[in-house]
Amino acid sequence: MHTYEHSLDAACSADAVWALYADPESWTEWDGGVDRQEFDGPLATGTTGRFTPSGADPLPFTIEHAEPGRGFTDVFELPGATLRGTHTLTPLPEGGTRITHRVELSGPAADELAPVLMPDITDGVPETVAALARLAADRSLVA
Incomplete structure (x- = not known):
């Protein structure tokens, strides 16, 4: 399995971040690697959708787990591999939220795909x- 994880302590509420995750129209405002994000329903366990990376074809995914205000995991089934993205929101004792994005690539073709896929996926995560x-902090101040 190949993994990558990045965290940032942010001056915003977990609910403000969740609101952005749950709004597919907002994704192009904060994720420079996406042309379009689509959900076939609310951001909830079992929902399907499509993620269109910049300049590429849409990739279908399923929400494996979602908990409002806490995070979600999306799963992309690739030929011979599974790509799992976990987005975790952890309230901080002093206020704010730790935002963690984790990417895992597993399966029989993971070692072959990782040198090509992982840098494309992870380089822009920070x-x-x-x-x-x-954006979550800005929207929190406006609300």
Whole structure:
């Protein structure tokens, strides 16, 4: 299995971040690697959808687990591998939220796919998480 994880302590509430996760129209505002995000229902366990990376074809996914205000996990089934993205929101004792994005690639073809897929997926994660935190904080101040 190949894994990558990045966390950022943000000056915003978990609910503010969750609101952005749950709004597919907002994804292009904070994730520079996406052309379009679609859910076939609410952000909830079992919901399916499509994630369209910049300049690529849509990739179908299923929400494996979702808990409002706490995070979600999406799963992409690839030929010979499974790509799992876990987005965790942890309230901090002093206020704010730790935002953690974790990517796991597993399965028989993971070792073959990892050198190509993982950098494409993970290189932008720190900026994505930072942009998500900024937008959630900005929207919290406006609300």
